[in-house]
Amino acid sequence: MSTEGHALEQLRSAFDETFAVPFRSREDQESVIQIRVGSEPFAVRPGHIAGLVKSRKIVPVPSRIPELLGASALRGSLIPVYDLAAMLGIPPGVTGPTWLILAPGDPPIGLAFDGFEGRQVPEWFSDEQGERQYVRQLVRIGSAVRAVLDIPGLAEAIRRRAGLAEPAKERKQ
C-alpha cells in the first residue's frame, strides 16, 4: 500500500471512530484556542468568548480610551474593537491585528489580535495566576506552557472604562 493510501485509510478510520465513541466520554476534554498577541502566544477558553472572526474592517473612531481601535460591522450591528496587545501591555505586531475575539455582551466587544494558531486540547490546567494582568490559568500544550486569558475580566474592565459597567455577575468557570 502506498503512503497516500495509508493516510487515506487512517483518515477514514478516525472519522468512523468519531461516531463510535459515546458523547459523554468527551465532556472532560475541553479544548482551548491558541492565539498570538504581538509576538507572545496565549490561550483562550472557547466558553469565554462569543465568537472568532477574521479580517473585519475596523473604522477608527475618536475616543479617550487609547486601546480602542474603532468600530466594526458584525452580523448587522456595530461592535467596538479594542487592541488586545495594548490591553495586555504587549508591544504590537509587525503586520497589525487581523483577528477578532468576541467577548460576550450586548453588544459584544471585539478584541483584536495578531494570529490564530488553532485549537488544541491541553494536558492540564493550573489555577495559578501569572504575573501578567488578565491571566487566570496556565495550560500545557505539548511541551509548551501557555497563559489562559481572562476574557470576561477584560470585557468587564473595558466596560468600566467606557462607563458601561454592569453589576458584577458570577462568571461561569
Place this chain on the structure above:
Amino acid sequence: MIGSWTFQKKVTAGFAVMVGLTALTATIAVYALQTVVASKDRLLGINAQNLANAEKLQADSNEYAAAFRGFLLLMQDHFLDQRRNAAEAFDGTFRRLDQGVYTPEGHRLLNDIQKAQAEFSALQERIILLRKAKNGLEAATHVEEEAVPRRERLAGAIRAFVEREQNLLDEGKRDSTARASMASTLLVCLAVTTVLFAAATAIFLGRSLSKQIGVAVQHVQSSSAELQSSANQQSAGAKEAATAMNEITTTVSELLATSRQIADSAQQVAHIAEDTLKAAGRGDQTVLQSQESIEGIRRQVDIVVSHMLNLGKKSQQIGGVLDIINELAEQTNILSINATIEAAGAGEQGKRFAVVGDEIRKLADRVSGSTKEIRTLVDEIRAAVNTTILATEAGSKSVDAGLHRFEDVTRGLKEIAGMVATTTQAAREIGLSTKQQMTAVEQVNTAIGGAAQATREAEATSTQTLQTATQLAQLSHNLSRIVQSRAAV
C-alpha cells in the same frame, strides 16, 4: 748622483779610477826611476869621471913632476920625453876635465890648476935650461927650491879640485839617495792611497751591489710570488677549463644524439602529419553528420522546453486551487470553532452539535495540513520545472553553441588540414636542417676536442709555469739569503 748609476757604470768608474791611480803610480815610479838613473848617470858618468880624471890629472902631474925631477937628477933625455908625454897626458886629462866640469866652481878650480900648471911648467922649463947649462945642478937645485911651492900649489889646486869632485860625488850620492827616497816615499803614499781607494771602492761597490741585488732579489721574490699566484690561478683556471671542456664535449655529444633523435622524430612527424591530414578529412565528414544530429536534438529540446513551460503553468493553477481549498479549510475551521462556541451556549442540547463541530474542525485542520503538503509538493514541482526549464534552456543554448562550435570545428579542421600540410613541409625542412645541424655539431665536436687538447696542454704549461715560479721563488730566496749574509759579513 752616484746612487743613480748602474752597477756597470760604478764598476767601470771604480776600475777607471784604479787604473788612473795605477798609471799615476807607474808614471811617478818611472819618473822617479829616471830621475834616480839620471842622478846616478850624472854621478857615475860625470862626477865619477871627473873624479877619476882629477885623480889621473894628479897622477899625470906627479908623473910630470917625477920626470922633471928625474931629469934634474940624472940629466937623461928620456926624462924629458917622459915629461913631455906626462904633460900631454896632463893636457889631455885637463881637456876632458874641462869638458866634464859643469859648475863654475869647477871651472875656477880648473883655471887655478891650469894657471899653477902653467907657472910650474914655465919654471920647469927655466930649470931645465939651467940644468942643461954648467953648474946646472946647483942652479937647478936652487930653482928647485923655488919650484917646490909652485908644485905644491899645483898639487894643492889639484887636491882642491879632487876634493871638489869628491864632494860633488858625495853630494850626487846624497841627492840620488834623497831622490830615490822621495820617489820611494811618493810611491808608498800612492800605493797606500791606491790600496785605500781600492778598499773603499770595493766596500762601496760591494754595498751598492748588495743593495741593488737585494732590491732586485726582493723584486724577483715579489714577482716570483705573483707569478706563482698567477700560475696557481692559471692552473686552477686551466683545470676548470679542462673540466668545462669535458662537460661541453659530453653536452655536445648529447646534443649530437639529440639532433639524431630530432631528425628521426621529424621524419615521424612528417608521417604522422600525413596521417593527421587524412584523419582531418574523415573528421570533417563526421562533424557534418554530428551537426545534423545536434540540430535534431535542438528541435527536441525546444519541444521539451515548451512542455515544461506548460507544466509550470499547470502547477501555478494548482497553486491557485490550493489557495482556494486552504481558504475554505480555514473558514471551515472558524465556522467549526464558532459552532462549538454556539453549541456551548446552547447547553446540553448543544453538546452533540459541539462534537460535530469539533469533527468538522478536525477535518478542516486535516484539509489544511493536506493543502500545505500539496503546496509543498507543488512548490517542489514548480522548482523542478523551473530548474528543468533553465537546464533545458541552457542545453538549448549549449546546443546552439555546439552548432557554432561544430562550424568552428569544421573551419578548424580545414585549418588543421592546411596546417598539417604546412607541418609536413616544415617537418621535412626540420629533418633536412637537423641533418645539417648534425654535421655542424660533429664539426663543433671535433673543434671542441681540439680545444680540450689545447686546454690540457695549457693546464700542463701552467703546471710547468707553477713549478718554474716555485723554483724561481726558491732561487730568489737563496740569492737573498746569500746577499744578506754577505751584506751582514
